[in-house]
Amino acid sequence: QDIPTIRVGWTIPAEEAKYWMMRRPDAFPELGKSYRIEWTQFQGTAPMVQAMLSNALDCSSQAPLSLGQGVINGQLKAYVIAQHAGESPSSFSVYWGVREADPIKRPEDLKGKTVGVNVYGSGVHGQMAMILKNSGLDPAKDVQLVETGFPGSEAALRGGRVDAAVFVQPFAARAEAKGGIRKLFSLQQLMPNTVHVIEVCKADFADSHPDLVRHYVRDLTRAMQMAMARREETIAVVSEVTRAPVEALAGYLMTPSDFARSADMRPDTQAIQAMLDQYAELGMLSRRLDAGTLVRPDLMAPLQ
Amino acid sequence: MSDFIQIQGLSKRFEVPGRGAHLALDGIDMGVREGEFVSLLGPSGCGKSTLLYMVGGFVKPSQGQILVDGRAVQGPAPERGPVFQEFALFPWKTVLHNVMYGLRVQKVPAAQARERAEVLLEMVGLSDYAGFYPRQLSGGMRQRVAIARTLAYQPRILLMDEPFGALDAHTRTNLQNELLGIWERDRKTVLFVTHGVDEAVYLSDRVFVLSGSPGRLHRIVDIDLPRPRIRAELLTNLRYQQYVLELENMLDHARHVRSAA
Amino acid sequence: MSDFIQIQGLSKRFEVPGRGAHLALDGIDMGVREGEFVSLLGPSGCGKSTLLYMVGGFVKPSQGQILVDGRAVQGPAPERGPVFQEFALFPWKTVLHNVMYGLRVQKVPAAQARERAEVLLEMVGLSDYAGFYPRQLSGGMRQRVAIARTLAYQPRILLMDEPFGALDAHTRTNLQNELLGIWERDRKTVLFVTHGVDEAVYLSDRVFVLSGSPGRLHRIVDIDLPRPRIRAELLTNLRYQQYVLELENMLDHARHVRSAA
Amino acid sequence: MKWLEARLAPALWWSIASVAALLVLWQAVSGLGLVDARLLPSPLAIFAHLGEQLGERSFQFHIGQTLIRLLCGFAIALVIGVALGVVMALGGEAWLMPLVRLLAPIPKIAIYPALVLLLGFGHASKIGLVVADAVFPLILATFHGVRAVQPKLLWSAQAAGAGKIAQVLTVLLPSAWGSILTGCRIALVIACINVFLAEMISSTDGLGHLMIVAARSYQVVDMFVPLVLISLIGLALSRGIGFFRIG
């Protein structure tokens, strides 16, 4: 009866492997038998770092920025064990859109304008700032920032509350279907392989329960393979978890207009390093961080 | 001459949850002339207060009606000023402001209202307590404030419910005399509830005796004593004593009616 | 024999916010013997209620102390039962349950408590109103419930604050007689505040007269009338009349003291 | 002045004592290392940092933004709540009560996106959120307070010739005052929480924003400074309300 348990935090969206494990546990022979997972959903990645710090969670999804801040400011010790979603030259890339009719053509044209971000100080906010900086603007002074959240972006843009707004799936697909919005720039402009969601486990937990973590990594990879192989079922699973209607998901999920996923879930440590460096340059991280210290190779996907 | 206050076939029935209706007053017919001083006497619980509330327009009759100066009473009006048995002072106002209240409501300038209130407080012997709050007063003091509060805005009709009940003899006599003085000067119409038979005789033109359970009009006694009345003289006046005796017997009888009902 | 209730150098000072201290009672020394019936007379606001509250243990004296049966009063106790000027009935309880309450608190079985409460309600003439709530009663009825409630749990000392003030003459006489009957049977000690000089003389062994502002003990009068006293007989009794006159004069004088102070 | 002192003095000392006790306890807990300083820093550290920041212009600006939203929201809720409560008690119950019952338990956070689109990202939407939540305790407290008025007090006023409005101002409100103040205390707390939440969810200024930014980068002390501040603001305002007690 005393099955070892991992306490895992998750968020929405873009964690299909986890949704599979939650919703189709029977597809995983070990899960629930030799180990168990206690799932808790969170709003955003930052609370999950705090939950790990207060030892309420063992593993959770993170973004490179939130992980980096947790490590630097919170003295979190953790290993990146897998990567859920990122970008590739052929995938969807997070972008800023403007109204079709507006005379804003290049990032420089945003000078003096109001720009929406999902969350102030988030990773994509950082990358946007980098792009603005590269275009010769001072991201802190030349634009007026407003927090719209991803779901509220489209309405804020169309309603004239902001001049440029950030788009991710599924909201991008929805907005594009309606038309009237033009892509201004995307993160591809900064780097081709931005990492969005990674899986992280606390180091002390992983060091004392390496086998457990390996189980978890293996099942995650298995889940990702199933998710990529059986798209119809994946859409059903995602719809169950996120409550988004199947029709809406079918339009983009696991297609080229979605984020990039790799079947082996191998973390792109170089991209992570690049992002950490950008954040350090912007001052969002107080110092540089070596991504190499954030992995333990024998606990990282893909495992044999 | 038709009566100033006409009470016609007045009944009051209270709904007592779980016990059906409770008939408090039953078919009261009476008239009060303008400028008349009328007392109501009757056993405890016979409906005197209820009757006063209905004349005041605070409580709706179950049956019958009340006309004041020919018009039906629809609700409270400043022409009919009540002094309640429970005083009902505004606890958040000082004594002075309680007394000023009616005048301020009627848009009398503050200075003038204050002046008048001070005169009345002097009259009821509470000048020293103008700044006190009601809860800092004794029972009798509260009663006096309530009297002053009503007198302040000079209603044409006074509805007084045992206004001197909580006072010592001396203060009571003083206030009785003050009340008579005011009445004689302004010729107010007064409906006065009391348990003191001597008080009723001393003050009134007529005394209405009620019997209880349910309250009915038992008898009316004309008090045919010359005015102005001097208390000390009255005490040795035979007619006065006769009235007192007569009313006491009548009240005894009224109680019998009650037990018989 | 030392007194049952000893009041020594008792003063009460109220803090009136914004007006400094208000001296309500000043240096009261008095003793009451066990089983004695004592009345307090005095002008309105002289501190009679306050004195009673302190004997009851509800209010702490500013100075001095009160001993009952040799022990200092620390707080309320069921041996000292109050009847408040404002009745203070529990509004959420019916008349019957108000009266039963003290007994139930003292763990008397319900059936027995109910029986006793019914006897007392009969005595105060409210048997028909057992199921009413206080707000459905007239002023006099409430007062009678309050009396019954305190008598029900048979305190050794009764502290009664104008308990018959709101009653008509007949009911009052009845209750006076009932009270005397109880007192003669159980030999309770009674501290009785009243404004009725005749009532005080009729009921008491001794009358304490207070003068006001601040309240001081003015005089003590022994009422040397034989017991049991029959009201009808007393009225024609010369000694009785003399006492009444004497006390009335004394009260007048006490008021003078007041104005002089 | 005497009156003022009398009102302040004893209560103030007890307040100070109890708050001090709390701080000492907290300091002891964190000083003795009973909790992780990364999660709960010591009050000394927080207050030192707070003192430092209070002098900074930008920090004052954030406090100002929060205070404006808080006070405007509370004031609007107070006026609307008391007015509706009175109307409800004076005969509007049949119409208003069902609406209050329906609307009160709705988590207003959920309609915040709609509020933002209606009122914009500035002060208005946040004030709107505050009002939407804080108004209900005030309506109910006023309503019940007014309903519990002793009938004879009202009768006394009516007999003195007080019109409807005078009755409301001179009898109903004063006698419901205790209840209304209680409603104010609750509404005030709700206002504090909602301002903070709104600033956490979507804002680029205000204490809630400072706290969420700090929280995202695990600057624990920075995170606690706004929290301590909002709680001090709550305390100050609540004492302010207590001051308006009658008698």
Added chain:
Amino acid sequence: MPRAAGRILRRVAPVLALLSGWQLLAMALDMEELPGAWQALQTVPQILSSGEDVGSILASLRRMAIGYVLALLMVVPLGLSMGRCQRLARVVNPLAALAYPIPKAALMPIIMLWFGIGDLSKILVIFLGVSLPLLYHSYQGALQVDEKLWWSARAMGMGAVRGMLRVVLPAALPEILLGCRVAVSMALITMISSEMIARQRGAGDLLFNALDMAVYTEVYAMIVIIAVIGLTLDALVEWARRRLTHWTDAQGAAG
């Protein structure tokens, strides 16, 4: 019978008016963020027919009920004691004034530290939200108790504790029940918002997920469901009030 029909009509009319007002507003604004009443109501059966969703809502309600009852049992006595004991009030008041304005969502990390991320922290948050009106209203209720009622009880030999229970409690009951009424809406609101940051199977989770995914018809359907739950609980409190405080003298201003 026609009378009963009229009464029902009068109860329903304001609700219908509200719904039509909402519908009209939504039509006038035509924003996705604010669907009409009709669309929202259409989505309600969909939620209620899913066993899982109903289970989530019940899980939330269970947490709420626990928090509510705990607050009732612990905070009302505290509030009443504060009303009777100035000292206690002076000690507790500032602490309460300090503790309440802190948004619990922001404190989640600390709360997680002590109570984990499960039911316990959420129940605690609900408890705090509910205890706010309960504390202040029972305090206020006890403050207003007529001194002489208390004296009467003490003179009967009632101890302080029983006096609280048998005199202060009933005398303060109208005010406490008002607190209960406010607390019902606070309970629902905190029940939902306690699930905002650390989510768990529950009504708030349904609502915030829908919000995150911008499925606004579902958001508003959840709002409707919560409002109906609120209405039901409020009716329960109102029923209790009628039963428990029929003795009050508060026909009051209605006349």
